Amino acid sequence: MKHQEPRMGSNRTGVQMSPLDARRMHDQHVEAAPAVLQLPAAAAGADVRARYIADAGTVGSVPPPGSVKGVLNTGVAMLSGNNPQLLLDRLGERLAFERTATRICDALITKVRTLQGDDGDALVPLDILLSMREQEAEHFALVARCVEQLGGDSTAQTPAGDLAGVESSGLLQAVADPRTSVAQSLHALLISELADNSGWEMLVALAAAHKHTAMLREFERALERERAHLQYVKAWFERHTLGAPAAPEVPGGAHWTAPDSR
Ligand SMILES: [Fe+2]
Known part of the structure; x- marks a missing residue:
């Protein structure tokens, strides 16, 4: 069966692909830390999301029976x-x-x-x-x-x-x-x-x-x-x-x- 195993290839998505940028990011630490490591209140866009949540309605409704x-x-x-x-x-x-x-x-x-x-x-x-x-x-x-x-x-x-x-x-x-x-x-x-x-x-x-x-x-x-x-x-x-x-x-x-x- 073909391609059952994950194969090694030219994947460039990781930070190891750019050691200089990785060092700079590490030095800046908190500023450059991924949003997932930050508290929700500090995450980018949290205040915008909060405004939408406050104003949003609900996801649809259950229709009343028709018969x-x-x-x-x-x-x-x-x-x-x-x-x-x-x-x-x-x-x-x-x-x-x-x-x-x-x-x-x-x-x-x-x-x-x-x-x-x-x-x-x-x-x-x-x-x-x-x-x-x-x-x-x-x-x-x-x-x-x-x-x-x-x-x-x-x-x-x-x-x-x-x-x-x-x-x-x-x-x-x-x-x-x-x-x-x-x-x-x-x-x-x-x-x-x-x-x-x-x-x-x-x-x-x-x-x-x-x-x-x-x-x-x-x-x-x-x-x-x-x-x-x-x-x-x-x-x-x-x-x-x-x-x-x-x-x-x-x-x-x-x-x-x-x-x-x-
Ligand atoms: Fe099932």
């Missing part, structure tokens, strides 16, 4: 002290994230096929990666269905959905970059799966708190699949990085669930 059933459900939930918009916002987040997760898998599948071929014994088994992609797409459809059941609009972008789109776009860029290796792409996918696991845990907790029993069961099942995704991706990344020969195993005896086996 009669949704209005009724929302009204009952609000009277009972629940915040239905909280659940709708988090569902919007999962919706945005699962959409990007599916695209990340698509990009990685193309990369693995190109660099590794269809070799079933290779470091990233294509059949598992394809199943993972199908499950991400199924999770997207599941969340869209749940939003509709609550009377919400699954095409609306909620505040948390907006943020998830922005946050995950960098991961997609990393995997879609034709120069990144399978190992580098797996690192981006690992971050995605970690966030995905945390997101589904939150949805499970919210469904339980809002007493949506049927949703709770479906979310628990999605979380179980996402836990398996995480273990596989972690194992693949470790094998690429450490060269460990062992096949990836899912701790706790959990088995890989094919998308069509319910």
